[in-house]
Amino acid sequence: MTKSFAEAVENRRSIYAISEESLISDERIEELVSHAIKHTPSAFNSQTGRVVVLLGEKSKRLWQITEDTLRKIVPAENFDSTAQRMAAFGGGYGTILFFEDIAVIESMQNQFEAYKENFPVWSLQSSGMLQFVIWTALEAEGFGASLQHYNPLIDEDVKKEWDLPSSWKLLAQMPFGRPLMAAGEKEFQPVEDRLKVIK
Numbered sequence: 028m029t030k031s032f033a034e035a036v037e038n039r040r041s042i043y044a045i046s047e048e049s050l051i052s053d054e055r056i057e058e059l060v061s062h063a064i065k066h067t068p069s070a071f072n073s074q075t076g077r078v079v080v081l082l083g084e085k086s087k088r089l090w091q092i093t094e095d096t097l098r099k100i101v102p103a104e105n106f107d108s109t110a111q112r113m114a115a116f117g118g119g120y121g122t123i124l125f126f127e128d129i130a131v132i133e134s135m136q137n138q139f140e141a142y143k144e145n146f147p148v149w150s151l152q153s154s155g156m157l158q159f160v161i162w163t164a165l166e167a168e169g170f171g172a173s174l175q176h177y178n179p180l181i182d183e184d185v186k187k188e189w190d191l192p193s194s195w196k197l198l199a200q201m202p203f204g205r206p207l208m209a210a211g212e213k214e215f216q217p218v219e220d221r222l223k224v225i226k
């Protein structure tokens with residue numbers, strides 16, 4: 028990773044048009060995802076995050092599963108745009124699946140009764156951090172990625188397809204590939220309305 032942290036944070040955008048060409052080796056992809064999993068914080072260091080990296084045909088398979096699922100519920104006359112979206116995501120090089128391990132969350136709840144209500148919330152917050160780290164790391168390697176949420180519709184089929192533990196709860200899908208188009212214009216609300224520095 029050669030870009031500065033601030034540049035990588037600023038350059039991370041939602042990129043929907045992606046190609047199936049990879050920019051780095053599969054080993055490097057695994058390395059950056061492993062690094063993110065290891066170093067992203069979690070409440071009480073509970074390490075509830077779980078990740079599946081689908082590459083090449085396996086990523087295409089995910090988006091086929093998603094398309095097949097949506098076809099059952101989206102009215103046929105509106106399906107064209109959905110099918111185009113699925114084709115665009117499946118046209119990338121890979122997809123990162125983000126899960127949280129409910130068994131670990133429950134175990135933390137049992138151990139720390141006073142924080143029972145907080146652990147599921149902290150788990151989501153921690154997953155958001157992990158998603159951001161991986162999204163930004165992919166950007167820093169030149170990939171374009173976006174964040175999708177077809178859970179819980181696809182949960183059972185995904186778990187069955189890749190034989191994943193039943194305690195893993197799917198939270199998000201991040202398709203990535205070589206960016207084919209720059210991100211669109213983005214509006215920013217005045218930061219001064221969103222920030223107070225108190226001295």
Ligand SMILES: Cc1cc2nc3c(=O)[nH]c(=O)nc-3n(C[C@H](O)[C@H](O)[C@H](O)COP(=O)(O)O)c2cc1C
Pocket residue numbers: 039040041042173174175176210213
């Ligand atoms: C928690 C969260 C959920 C999101 N869910 C989706 C989603 O389901 N589909 C999607 O296309 N983009 C999703 N996004 C992307 C946002 O729309 C996007 O990040 C935002 O508009 C800012 O644009 P940028 O990513 O280009 O900076 C999500 C982003 C966040 C942080």
